[in-house]
Amino acid sequence: MTRFKGRAGLAVVAWIALPVALGAQQDELLTRIWNGVQQAEARTQTACGSVVESRTSPLMTRPIVLRGRFCAEGAVRFWLEYLPPHALTVRFDTDDLNVTGGDGATEALRIGGDVRRAQSAFSRASSLDGLRRDFAITATEHASGYELRFVPRAAIYRRRLNLLVVQLDKRTFLPRSIEVDGRSGVNSLFAIEISSDNRKLPEGIFEEKKK
Numbered sequence: 001m002t003r004f005k006g007r008a009g010l011a012v013v014a015w016i017a018l019p020v021a022l023g024a025q026q027d028e029l030l031t032r033i034w035n036g037v038q039q040a041e042a043r044t045q046t047a048c049g050s051v052v053e054s055r056t057s058p059l060m061t062r063p064i065v066l067r068g069r070f071c072a073e074g075a076v077r078f079w080l081e082y083l084p085p086h087a088l089t090v091r092f093d094t095d096d097l098n099v100t101g102g103d104g105a106t107e108a109l110r111i112g113g114d115v116r117r118a119q120s121a122f123s124r125a126s127s128l129d130g131l132r133r134d135f136a137i138t139a140t141e142h143a144s145g146y147e148l149r150f151v152p153r154a155a156i157y158r159r160r161l162n163l164l165v166v167q168l169d170k171r172t173f174l175p176r177s178i179e180v181d182g183r184s185g186v187n188s189l190f191a192i193e194i195s196s197d198n199r200k201l202p203e204g205i206f207e208e209k210k211k
């Protein structure tokens with residue numbers, strides 16, 4: 001589960017830091033995307049839906065497909081539950097990322113500081129230069145949405161990540177997929193379908209269950 005824990009951390013950080021990172025860009029397309037993301041953030045306080053992760057690796061004879069559901073609350077809490085036969089639960093609550101396997105064993109990763117540092121770095125007045133130094137960013141507009149490709153330049157990101165690709169819905173500016181291509185050789189593509197928003201979320205879903 002340790003290797004998954006790292007990928008889960010990357011995916012959650014990407015999900016949360018993306019809007020702030022986009023805000024640093026100034027060209028017309030990225031500015032248009034950022035304005036849409038800001039509006040989506042303002043009107044979407046909570047969201048729930050389904051997710052399908054397709055995981056590939058040179059060491060795998062065939063892809064592993066994990067199906068599950070998720071809920072998110074703003075930029076501070078996130079819950080993801082994969083269904084059997086690949087039962088797995090991921091909870092991020094402000095600071096802590098907890099990954100619980102089907103056997104009930106839990107691994108914890110404290111990533112709140114990393115998330116806040118990323119948000120702080122990307123929101124400063126000088127963040128455009130820093131972001132261009134750290135990533136090569138390509139934005140593309142398609143008939144039904146937008147694609148953003150982040151290729152790390154800085155060593156701190158290159159150590160763990162080859163490529164991050166985010167697909168956004170053209171009408172809602174909400175994410176449709178996130179692809180995380182890790183340096184470990186594992187590629188995870190998360191296909192996202194949001195089924196509800198701005199509804200009260202179930203009590204306690206973000207909290208790690210104590211035994």
